[in-house]
Amino acid sequence: MITVPEAIALIHQHSAHPLESRKVKVENAIGNVLAEDLIAPISLPTFRQSAMDGYAVCMHDAAVYSVIGEMKAGDSQSFELNKGEAVRIFTGGAVPASAHAVVMQEKVTTTKEGIHLEISPQHGMNIREVGEQISAGSVPLHKGHIVTPATLGLLKSLGIEEVAVNRNPKVQIIVTGNELVAVGTPLANGKIYESNGAVLSAALQQKGIIPSAISRVEDTLEATEEAISKAMDDWDLVLISGGISVGDYDFVGRALENLGVEQVFYKVLQKPGKPIFFGKKNNTYVFALPGNPGSTLSCFYVYVNLLIDRITGREHPGLIKTLLPIREPLQNKGDRALFLKANITTNSVEVLDHQNSSMMISFSKANALVYIPAEKDVVEKNELVETLILPHGGSN
Numbered sequence: 017m018i019t020v021p022e023a024i025a026l027i028h029q030h031s032a033h034p035l036e037s038r039k040v041k042v043e044n045a046i047g048n049v050l051a052e053d054l055i056a057p058i059s060l061p062t063f064r065q066s067a068m069d070g071y072a073v074c075m076h077d078a079a080v081y082s083v084i085g086e087m088k089a090g091d092s093q094s095f096e097l098n099k100g101e102a103v104r105i106f107t108g109g110a111v112p113a114s115a116h117a118v119v120m121q122e123k124v125t126t127t128k129e130g131i132h133l134e135i136s137p138q139h140g141m142n143i144r145e146v147g148e149q150i151s152a153g154s155v156p157l158h159k160g161h162i163v164t165p166a167t168l169g170l171l172k173s174l175g176i177e178e179v180a181v182n183r184n185p186k187v188q189i190i191v192t193g194n195e196l197v198a199v200g201t202p203l204a205n206g207k208i209y210e211s212n213g214a215v216l217s218a219a220l221q222q223k224g225i226i227p228s229a230i231s232r233v234e235d236t237l238e239a240t241e242e243a244i245s246k247a248m249d250d251w252d253l254v255l256i257s258g259g260i261s262v263g264d265y266d267f268v269g270r271a272l273e274n275l276g277v278e279q280v281f282y283k284v285l286q287k288p289g290k291p292i293f294f295g296k297k298n299n300t301y302v303f304a305l306p307g308n309p310g311s312t313l314s315c316f317y318v319y320v321n322l323l324i325d326r327i328t329g330r331e332h333p334g335l336i337k338t339l340l341p342i343r344e345p346l347q348n349k350g351d352r353a354l355f356l357k358a359n360i361t362t363n364s365v366e367v368l369d370h371q372n373s374s375m376m377i378s379f380s381k382a383n384a385l386v387y388i389p390a391e392k393d394v395v396e397k398n399e400l401v402e403t404l405i406l407p408h409g410g411s412n
């Protein structure tokens with residue numbers, strides 16, 4: 017049995033190389049990771065822009081200026097301003113090279129002689145200078161950056177149509193258990209609705225990965241072995257739920273061994289999710305996740321999520337961590353590390369009720385996991401605890 021930090025280190029060690037890269041249209045790059053540093057083809061802004069509705073002025077010593085023309089957003093004409101002259105200008109309009117500043121219209125009154133400024137303009141005031149955000153040839157985003165809607169906006173503003181991104185893994189989900197039936201089917205005594213398949217699928221989709229159809233297998237060695245062996249051929253990552261513990265009808269471990277999947281680790285000193293298996297065969301990674309729904313999802317977030325971030329080349333792999341004061345004291349009675357479903361509220365973190373790994377009620381309400389190391393027995397109220405922020409929403 018290994019510790020949580022050892023398991024995390026082993027995942028890092030076995031995922032040194034990202035999957036190959038390919039060029040995609042920027043619109044299709046959301047959720048993907050840049051495979052190369054991005055070199056800005058143009059500066060942003062590309063021309064001097066007005067940041068305000070007002071007047072672009074060529075400064076002189078008096079407060080009165082004559083208005084010689086107008087520049088609205090999108091206009092391309094140019095003006096040569098002499099001292100004491102101004103052009104009416106609007107936000108986004110091109111500021112003439114001869115203008116020193118833009119004075120916002122609220123600070124200007126119109127008189128018979130021209131316009132009267134209520135303030136004395138400063139050089140550069142309300143002007144977005146060329147390259148103020150990004151200068152042509154610089155590297156605004158580095159390899160490893162995940163493309164978000166904001167990134168897409170930046171790429172579009174730079175006039176970029178395609179980017180090289182690392183391929184996302186192809187993932188196969190297998191759920192095991194004689195007790196599982198699909199939602200929509202009547203529940204006979206002893207049966208439960210299958211949920212882990214959908215949960216894993218949804219958690220992958222939050223990372224921009226569309227997994228395979230979920231395959232469900234009965235608790236026999238033959239069926240388990242057959243399903244896993246089919247999955248091994250074409251997939252980068254196989255996620256198996258259930259059947260990895262030590263019961264008489266847990267066949268996943270034996271099936272993986274028979275199929276020659278090399279074990280990287282099996283069993284981690286943690287609660288929930290002790291009997292987690294991580295292994296590899298050729299280019300396919302395999303996680304067997306304990307079937308209790310809370311264990312499956314907790315292991316997904318802590319380990320599978322990390323592996324995916326590594327093999328897609330993300331700059332900062334794994335969940336975001338922060339230290340927060342805990343609202344109530346707690347005891348860690350066993351010898352295992354704890355991942356506790358929790359809620360971050362303003363400036364503190366609260367561990368939720370119903371931590372049992374068979375329950376999803378606390379996970380449903382959680383926005384974080386609190387990590388308590390195995391060697392930590394007592395946590396005092398307000399002590400700082402490592403808090404892992406869970407992804408939320410449609411995409412991470």
Ligand code: AMP
Binds near residue numbers: 196
């Ligand atoms: P196992 O890891 O196969 O021993 O399963 C542990 C517990 O999780 C059992 O109570 C199972 O019924 C439950 N379980 C296993 N797989 C699923 C699943 N796909 N959806 C919901 N519950 C499951």
Ligand code: MG
Binds near residue numbers: 193
């Ligand atoms: Mg089972």
